[in-house]
Amino acid sequence: MSIAKTYTPADVEAKWYQRWQEQGFFKAKPNPRKPAYSVVIPPPNVTGVLHMGHMLNNTIQDVLVRRARMQGKEACWVPGTDHASIATEAKVVALLKEQGIEKSSLTREEFLTHAWSWKEKYGGIILEQLKKLGASCDWDRTRFTMEPELTEAVLRVFVDLYRKGQIYRGVRMVNWDPQGRTAISDEEVIAKDTMAKMYYLRYEVVGSPLSVVSKQNDTDNEQLQTTNYITIATSRPETIMADVAVAVNPNDERYKHLHDAKVRIPLLGREIPIITDEYVTMDFGTGGLKVTPAHDLNDYELGIKHNLPVIDILNDDGTLNEKAQLYVGQDRFAVRRQIAKDLEQAGLLDKIEEYASVLQTSERTGAVIEPKLSLQWFCKMDQMAVKALEVVENDEIRLHPPKFKNMYRVWMENVRDWCISRQLWWGQRIPAYYLPDGSFVVALNEEEALRQAREQSGNADLQLTDLRQDEDVLDTWFSSWLWPISVFDGFKDPDNADVNYFYPTDDLVTAPEILFFWVARMIMAGLEYRKQVPFRNVYLTGIVRDDQGRKMSKQLGNSPDPLDLIAQYGADGVRTGMLFSSPAGNDLLFDIKLVEQGRNFTNKLWNAFRLVKGWEVDASLPFAGAKAVEWFGAKLQASIAELDDHFDKFRMSDALMTVYKLVWDDFCSVYLEMVKPAYQAPIDPETLKHTTAFLETLLKLLHPFMPFITEELWHELAERKAKEYVCVASWPKAQAAAGSAEVLTRMEKALDIVAGVRTIRNQKGLGPNKPLTLAAKTDDTALLTDYDAILRKLAALSDISVVDAAPAASVGFVSGGAEFFVPLEGQIDLGAEKARLEKELEYAQGFRDSVLKKLANEKFVQNAKADVLERERQKLADAEGKITALEQSLKGL
RNA sequence: GGGAGAUUAGCUCAGCUGGUUCAGAGCAUCUGCCUUACAAGCAGAGGGUCACUGGUUCGAACCCAGUAUCUCCCA
Numbered sequence: 001m002s003i004a005k006t007y008t009p010a011d012v013e014a015k016w017y018q019r020w021q022e023q024g025f026f027k028a029k030p031n032p033r034k035p036a037y038s039v040v041i042p043p044p045n046v047t048g049v050l051h052m053g054h055m056l057n058n059t060i061q062d063v064l065v066r067r068a069r070m071q072g073k074e075a076c077w078v079p080g081t082d083h084a085s086i087a088t089e090a091k092v093v094a095l096l097k098e099q100g101i102e103k104s105s106l107t108r109e110e111f112l113t114h115a116w117s118w119k120e121k122y123g124g125i126i127l128e129q130l131k132k133l134g135a136s137c138d139w140d141r142t143r144f145t146m147e148p149e150l151t152e153a154v155l156r157v158f159v160d161l162y163r164k165g166q167i168y169r170g171v172r173m174v175n176w177d178p179q180g181r182t183a184i185s186d187e188e189v190i191a192k193d194t195m196a197k198m199y200y201l202r203y204e205v206v207g208s209p210l211s212v213v214s215k216q217n218d219t220d221n222e223q224l225q226t227t228n229y230i231t232i233a234t235s236r237p238e239t240i241m242a243d244v245a246v247a248v249n250p251n252d253e254r255y256k257h258l259h260d261a262k263v264r265i266p267l268l269g270r271e272i273p274i275i276t277d278e279y280v281t282m283d284f285g286t287g288g289l290k291v292t293p294a295h296d297l298n299d300y301e302l303g304i305k306h307n308l309p310v311i312d313i314l315n316d317d318g319t320l321n322e323k324a325q326l327y328v329g330q331d332r333f334a335v336r337r338q339i340a341k342d343l344e345q346a347g348l349l350d351k352i353e354e355y356a357s358v359l360q361t362s363e364r365t366g367a368v369i370e371p372k373l374s375l376q377w378f379c380k381m382d383q384m385a386v387k388a389l390e391v392v393e394n395d396e397i398r399l400h401p402p403k404f405k406n407m408y409r410v411w412m413e414n415v416r417d418w419c420i421s422r423q424l425w426w427g428q429r430i431p432a433y434y435l436p437d438g439s440f441v442v443a444l445n446e447e448e449a450l451r452q453a454r455e456q457s458g459n460a461d462l463q464l465t466d467l468r469q470d471e472d473v474l475d476t477w478f479s480s481w482l483w484p485i486s487v488f489d490g491f492k493d494p495d496n497a498d499v500n501y502f503y504p505t506d507d508l509v510t511a512p513e514i515l516f517f518w519v520a521r522m523i524m525a526g527l528e529y530r531k532q533v534p535f536r537n538v539y540l541t542g543i544v545r546d547d548q549g550r551k552m553s554k555q556l557g558n559s560p561d562p563l564d565l566i567a568q569y570g571a572d573g574v575r576t577g578m579l580f581s582s583p584a585g586n587d588l589l590f591d592i593k594l595v596e597q598g599r600n601f602t603n604k605l606w607n608a609f610r611l612v613k614g615w616e617v618d619a620s621l622p623f624a625g626a627k628a629v630e631w632f633g634a635k636l637q638a639s640i641a642e643l644d645d646h647f648d649k650f651r652m653s654d655a656l657m658t659v660y661k662l663v664w665d666d667f668c669s670v671y672l673e674m675v676k677p678a679y680q681a682p683i684d685p686e687t688l689k690h691t692t693a694f695l696e697t698l699l700k701l702l703h704p705f706m707p708f709i710t711e712e713l714w715h716e717l718a719e720r721k722a723k724e725y726v727c728v729a730s731w732p733k734a735q736a737a738a739g740s741a742e743v744l745t746r747m748e749k750a751l752d753i754v755a756g757v758r759t760i761r762n763q764k765g766l767g768p769n770k771p772l773t774l775a776a777k778t779d780d781t782a783l784l785t786d787y788d789a790i791l792r793k794l795a796a797l798s799d800i801s802v803v804d805a806a807p808a809a810s811v812g813f814v815s816g817g818a819e820f821f822v823p824l825e826g827q828i829d830l831g832a833e834k835a836r837l838e839k840e841l842e843y844a845q846g847f848r849d850s851v852l853k854k855l856a857n858e859k860f861v862q863n864a865k866a867d868v869l870e871r872e873r874q875k876l877a878d879a880e881g882k883i884t885a886l887e888q889s890l891k892g893l
Numbered sequence: 894g895g896g897a898g899a900u901u902a903g904c905u906c907a908g909c910u911g912g913u914u915c916a917g918a919g920c921a922u923c924u925g926c927c928u929u930a931c932a933a934g935c936a937g938a939g940g941g942u943c944a945c946u947g948g949u950u951c952g953a954a955c956c957c958a959g960u961a962u963c964u965c966c967c968a
Contacts, residue, residue, distance in 0.1 A: 403898060407967095410896070581906080581920090587964095604931065610931075653907095660919085668930090668931085669935085758936055768928055843915090854952080862951080
């Protein structure tokens with residue numbers, strides 16, 4: 001035999017992936033004779049390279065898709081990437097900077113040329129990497145969120161929602177990223193706990209001379225302070241120049257005398273009013289609140305309520321502008337440090353306290369977010385959210401695991417309008433066109449915009465050059481929320497065959513982090529534009545962490561390179577390794593041992609094949625493996641049913657574990673050991689036929705998890721016709737044969753006897769092959785005769801006999817109420833043997849007593865269901881049988 | 894501060910409507926084996942006060958209340 005002893009995945013993976021593609025197995029098209037099954041990939045960033053999170057996510061998708069394909073469905077997995085506007089633009093800007101080019105020196109068109117060439121060069125990397133993993137996507141359907149068709153879809157939706165009044169332009173407080181110089185949505189803000197400083201500043205009360213301040217003693221001081229100045233606590237002293245009022249709670253006794261007074265902003269000296277509002281918390285800080293509408297959302301609302309002006313002192317890059325009057329041109333953080341010093345020198349800083357605070361940072365750039373008032377485009381969420389919540393509440397869409405339903409509900413009930421404009425160039429430019437008079441029109445293209453503008457202005461001479469298109473682009477999620485529809489061209493051609501057949505898709509596999517800003521919005525878009533949910537099931541994966549529970553990241557350097565892993569352990573090994581420990585919704589603590597286990601499993605399968613393949617057949621031999629075949633057949637059916645059940649409930653780890661144990665424990669350790677002929681002896685044709693068929697079924701069951709090795713072995717196992725691949729083989733159906741339960745329990749009993757003998761071998765230090773004899777004291781002699789060959793083979797017995805009493809000098813064990821003895825001349829330690837039996841007896845008696853107690857309890861007998869009672873009686877009978885057996889054994893000693 | 898979830902073997906997790914031989918799996922551990930399919934392996938073994946405290950029940954890992962710890966979400 002010249003088959004290698006270990007499996008080398010590198011030799012076969014590329015080959016099979018290419019063959020599958022040549023055969024067109026991954027291609028899907030509407031087929032009325034088949035049920036559709038479709039999945040859209042969560043489009044990775046076009047800038048991205050494969051990381052462990054992608055590996056997990058795409059492995060799960062591939063398992064689902066491959067199984068569906070084998071189940072005879074028209075399986076369609078649509079791949080693609082998204083343009084990731086802020087991340088990509090940041091990357092291109094950085095790259096240009098390296099080349100000595102500043103973005104500011106380029107026109108929009110020039111910059112986009114650079115960006116597109118960058119995309120052409122690097123944009124496909126991640127998709128190529130997915131092929132290494134075995135992803136069975138229909139590559140002909142690869143889409144990109146910024147390609148012309150998808151861009152058109154985005155613009156159509158924008159125009160449509162604008163017309164429906166769902167999109168509006170307005171001044172709102174947005175999350176401003178001063179580094180990316182763009183607004184970002186609430187979902188892109190990450191809150192970080194930090195220690196911050198609280199500065200206590202003195203605002204002089206107008207008309208009360210500071211000279212009255214006395215510092216004689218502390219108690220007086222406090223009283224005097226409030227008469228001469230009011231102390232305000234703030235974490236952001238650099239914003240005082242934007243203050244427009246000081247607010248106190250009207251019920252606050254400390255400040256009642258100050259109502260209607262005015263105070264002076266420290267350093268700046270500008271006078272601002274004191275206002276009263278119940279909103280102010282009396283026991284936070286000093287009970288006085290500086291009101292800075294331009295730089296705080298709550299202050300902004302307070303400002304509107306009290307009709308206060310807005311003074312915005314910040315530039316887009318986080319430096320102070322001339323409205324600040326002081327520190328103009330300096331960065332906000334530099335100003336904070338400086339102003340603290342200046343205030344202290346001026347005697348206007350009471351104290352600085354440390355306190356635990358939350359810092360809002362940008363997900364993309366890490367910069368501290370600046371709440372900033374700006375003119376942005378918004379998409380209304382309230383109506384869409386109601387519908388999107390309903391379909392999850394009523395299980396039209398199921399979240400796996402369901403615990404995410406709670407989270408989803410909370411978010412949908414508290415959703416705010418979606419800021420969809422971004423101050424970037426890389427993305428779909430907002431199709432709003434401004435007229436010279438400042439009004440605007442929204443239209444799909446320039447011609448239409450001009451037509452509308454002429455109509456709106458009444459000026460028929462208006463030219464295209466008079467119109468100015470909005471400079472901003474749309475949030476990337478405004479493209480990806482259309483993904484399940486747009487990839488099937490459902491906007492361009494809403495009644496096309498693809499979208500009618502493949503939409504709604506079936507399963508979506510993604511991370512909980514984007515449940516809201518992607519999943520929820522896809523549901524909204526689906527309901528809005530197809531009147532149908534975009535998918536039926538949402539499988540939420542966890543985060544891949546290292547063995548210390550830290551999130552894997554480039555910065556920490558704790559993430560292995562997925563492609564290195566594949567090269568080292570094989571794609572099949574990596575796939576199974578990731579799935580071994582990934583219950584839905586739970587984080588996966590990645591350990592290289594899991595991948596090793598996966599690799600070992602492929603090797604185990606390889607060797608099982610090697611054994612079967614190596615057998616010579618002797619056509620004259622009778623069918624020797626009948627009992628084994630009967631048993632494994634039953635076991636296989638039971639496992640298939642279990643496997644399907646796990647799949648239906650999206651329990652991927654459990655599904656894998658079911659096949660893993662079926663292959664390793666039942667097929668290799670038990671079945672093959674039963675039917676395996678002696679060394680170099682031939683096998684009978686009937687047993688071989690069944691064994692090969694079993695192995696073939698196992699390859700099918702394993703294929704979704706381990707596509708490469710199963711395809712390789714499938715072709716090694718037999719001559720195959722042109723299109724006969726395991727990749728498209730039919731998924732085995734569970735068929736419960738009559739009496740299979742009985743078959744399984746009988747074999748379990750036989751195997752328990754084998755285990756008993758093996759334990760004795762281990763305990764007595766006997767080799768695995770030293771022939772032993774077995775004496776049985778049992779009523780079930782049929783078990784011994786039916787399974788005679790199997791018992792002899794697996795337990796290496798030279799003789800099995802039935803006895804009435806324990807033979808002299810033997811070691812015994814109890815199995816299923818019967819007693820078994822292995823005569824061991826000269827190797828018996830009577831004392832130890834007696835102690836062991838007594839211990840076992842005591843245990844059995846304790847158990848019997850507890851059952852007796854239960855059965856003696858009238859209430860139990862009255863209340864318990866019949867089958868429960870029956871089980872308890874059976875337990876009692878078994879226990880008593882065991883006790884008698886043990887007592888006999890002890891007497892025999 | 895508000896809300897949700899979790900706590901079961903050394904680790905990662907199952908345990909479905911309370912009753913399936915006094916709680917299961919994989920990995921790890923320990924013991925013995927280089928037995929010609931596989932040492933990336935084989936055979937066997939040990940290991941748990943189901944976080945804690947009460948309650949409901951004939952019966953609780955499971956239901957209820959409280960406590961502790963952790964995680965996530967929101968502010």
